[in-house]
Amino acid sequence: MSEEIMYADLKFQDSSKTENGKSGIKAPAAPPRSWQCRVVALAVFCLLLLAGLGILGSMFYGTSNMQMGKLNKLQSxxxxxxxxxxxxxxxxxxxxxxxxxxxxxxxxxxxxxxxxxxxxxxxxxxxPCRKRWLWHEDSCYLLSQQREDWQTSEQECQNLNASLLKIKNKSVLDFIKSQTTDFWLGLSPRKNQGSFEMLKEKISSSDWFINNTNGFSGEMYCGYRYSEYVYYTLCTERKKFICEKLANRVKIENTLINEEPDGFT
Missing domain, CATH: 1.20.5 (Single alpha-helices involved in coiled-coils or other helix-helix interfaces)
Incomplete structure (x- = not known):
């Protein structure tokens, strides 16, 4: 009986040694408590960070909507x-x-x-015309008091910012008939005298002088009006002439003057 008890006791001790010999590896030690605190703190920080980002996102979205609203109002x-x-x-x-x-x-x-x-x-x-100038429609006319050759007559008119008379419509023709009958016209000088022409047939002519006296000489023939006709004679002859220029605009205030101008009776 005592032998069996000793044998069992020895066997139990051997089995305990064998089990301890089979494992051979120690169990891992439990992590320190400080690391657990750090992990928890990191998790809390991440949560707070996510919450902060959410709040910032909400604020940005709200601000963006507000700014867009202001932009829309400004655009409107x-x-x-x-x-x-x-x-x-x-x-x-x-x-x-x-x-x-x-x-x-x-x-x-x-x-x-x-x-x-x-x-x-x-x-x-x-x-709208200066003193001694006649007024007809939109032009002013000055009848010369002296006789000059054609070229001098044209120069005299130019000195007055005018030109020799050109009869280019029936209204001017009718107006000028009541004036002196013998005067130079603003027709281009020509080399041949030719025959007389009806003045009314000259209205649409291309012979009216256009301020180009290149090649002009005293032996050329210039046109003048006499009665209802146009004649050509040497440009060196002396005749009266009529200058014409565009009239100024009528001043409205001058039409309201009640006083009679000097020399009126």
Whole structure:
């Protein structure tokens, strides 16, 4: 009996040694507590970081929407200003057209009124021509008091910023018939005398002088008016002449003057 107990005890001890000999590897030691704290802190930090990013994203989204709203309002305000400006420009253009039309109408009325005053008072202050010049339609005419050759006559007119008379329409022809009958015309000089021509047939002629006297000489022939006809004679002969130039605009305020000009009776 004692032998069996000893044998069992020995066997138990051997089996314990054998089990310990089979494992041979120690169990890992438990991690220190400080590392566990660090892991937890890192996890909390990551959560806080994610929460912060979420908050920042929400703030950015809200700010973006706010800024977009302001941009849209500014864009709408800009478009409204452009529309108002366009309407204002159109209105100004319409007003300018109305003002221009009114100005043209007033100018025509003033010109007609001045014509009536001119018939009664040839030197009225509204007259758009200088003293001693005759006024017809939109031109002024000056009848010379002396006789000159054709070239001198043309030069005299140029000195007055005018030119020798050119009869290019029936209205001027009818007007000039009441004036002196024998005077130089602004026709281009030519080498041959030729025959006389009806003055009314010269209205649409291309012979009217255009300020080009290249090759001019005293042996050339120049045209002059006599009665209803145009004759050509040597340009060196001396005749009266008529200068013409564009009239100034009638000044509206001058048509409203009640005083009679000097020399009126």
């Amino acid at each position: 305000f800009k478009e409204e200003l452009q529309r108002n400006l366009s309407l204002q420009l159109i209105e100004n253009m319409n007003s300018s057209v109305k003002i221009r039309n009114l100005s043209i109408t007033l100018q025509k009325m003033a010109t007609k009124l001045c014509h009536q005053l001119y018939k009664k008072y040839p030197e009225h202050k509204c007259k």
